[in-house]
Structures are given as C-alpha cells and as structure tokens.
Amino acid sequence: MVPIIQVENARYRYGEEKKMAVDGVTLSVEKGEFVAVLGHNGSGKSTLAKLINALFLPTEGRVLVAGLDTAGKDNAWAVRRHCGMVFQNPDNQLVATVVEEDGAFGLENIGVPSDEIRRRVDEALDMVGMLSYARHAPHMLSGGQKQRVAIAGVLAMRPDVIVFDEATAMLDPSGRRDVMAIAQKLNREGITVVWITHFMREASLAGRVIVMDKGEIALEGSPVAVFEQVDRVRALGLDVPEMVDLAGRLREKGVPLPAGVMTVDEMVVELCRLK
DSSP: OOOSEEEEEEEEOOTTOSSOSEEEEEEEEOTTOEEEEEOOTTSSHHHHHHHHTTSSOOSEEEEEETTEETTSTTOHHHHHHHEEEEOSOGGGTOOSSSHHHHHHHHHHHTTOOHHHHHHHHHHHHHHTTOGGGTTSOGGGSOHHHHHHHHHHHHHTTOOSEEEEESTTTTSOHHHHHHHHHHHHHHHHTTOEEEEEOSOHHHHHTSSEEEEEETTEEEEEEOHHHHHTOHHHHHHTTOOOOHHHHHHHHHHHTTOOOOTTOOSHHHHHHHHHHTO
C-alpha cells in the first residue's frame, strides 16, 4: 500500500537565508497512523507541517500526499482536500460571524450543494461536540471551543489527513485534553493524524514519535523507544513525559520498574505489582 504521506529528501529555505529550515527529511506516514512530531523552537517541525499541507513547496526534494506531488501544477487545492490543517491560534482560522457559517465556508468555495453542506456541517459540529453552538458567534466562545469549531471546518471537507500544528499550544490543560481526545477519536475512525506539539504527554499518546532538530529527523520510533532515551531527548532541548522521568528516578533508587512506563495508570499498575 502506498503511504498517504511521502516526504523524499525534502529541503526548505526561507527567502535568502543560508540555513535550511527543513534539511533533507525523508519519511512516510501510512493511512490511519497517528504520528507526533516534536522539536524545540526552530527545529523545523512547523515548516514540515506546512510542506505536507502544500502551504510551502520544497526548495529541493518532493512531498506527496495521497500520491499527489505538492509541487505539481494545480495540485495545491487537490492536496488540501486530502490534507486539512488546524493551526495554533483558532482566531486565525475562523472567518465567519456564526459557527455554522464558518463550518460551511470551505464547502461553499468548492461548490458543494446546499443540502450536502447542511448535512456535512451538522455532522462535523456534532463530532466535536459543538452542534448546540451552531448559531453562536465564534468570538464569544472559549479558546478550546474555538479550536473545536476550527476542527469542524476541516472535518466538513472530509480529508484523509489532518495536520494539527501545535493546535493545543494556546489552550488551558482542560482545552488541551479535549482537543487531543477529538484527534484520537478521529484517528480511531480512520483519519490519519500528524500532531505537531511540544507537549510530551500528548506525544506519548501517539503511535509514532518523530523528533526534529536543526531541520533534520534526530529520533524516530514508538513513544517508548524514543522517550526511554532520556539523555538524548534532553540533549535535543526537550523534556520527557513525567512518568518516564519518575520511573527513571525510582530505578535509580532501586525500584525495579520495567521499561515503557509512560502514563499514570501504567505507573500505578507497576507499583501495585511490587507489593
């Protein structure tokens, strides 16, 4: 099966800068995967997100989404039908004065019939728990609710892939949990998720983690395989999930915890086994 996303030796440079923001990245994402991309500020993770969504075109190499070359003539809109994007600040993505009209905006632009727009918008708002707010003004909503509306607008377009570019960065802990839960639900229903984040707990919930540094992929693997390399992760300017850090400290004190303890629930289970 052909991967839904293929990045082949992609490089990207901003303007006349000598340094590449993305420097020789090669990766593939299979349909239905949940991939988290981590990295400190300036590592290239958000630039990679924009390359996948065809907002940027590679300076060198190529990026394919659903078999479409993002640099191909007239391919950009087709790529974005397959690959939606949710940005960090929902205010930058909301365009209408009524929630349901915002959800319909993209569909109207591609000529979807009115009755189909109605059905898709209601379905998308219901999926993110915002159907009861359909007639509300977006500017009156909380940050988390606005982000749900932004996600609904993407969902209504029926993409195969959604790239979340630090979509929880401006939210409080409750809002972050809600948006992550929506992304996990969408992934279970078959949508491929590329999750750009700097929150280690969020990354620990992904199926695969990619760590970027200086525009390159520095680490890649399952959350356990990546985060158990504690010294390496910290050398890249990142922290590790709290439970990974705690497990390491307990092992140093002689507590025989196994590798791979990532969550509070897993920690409780392992500690109870030691009784």
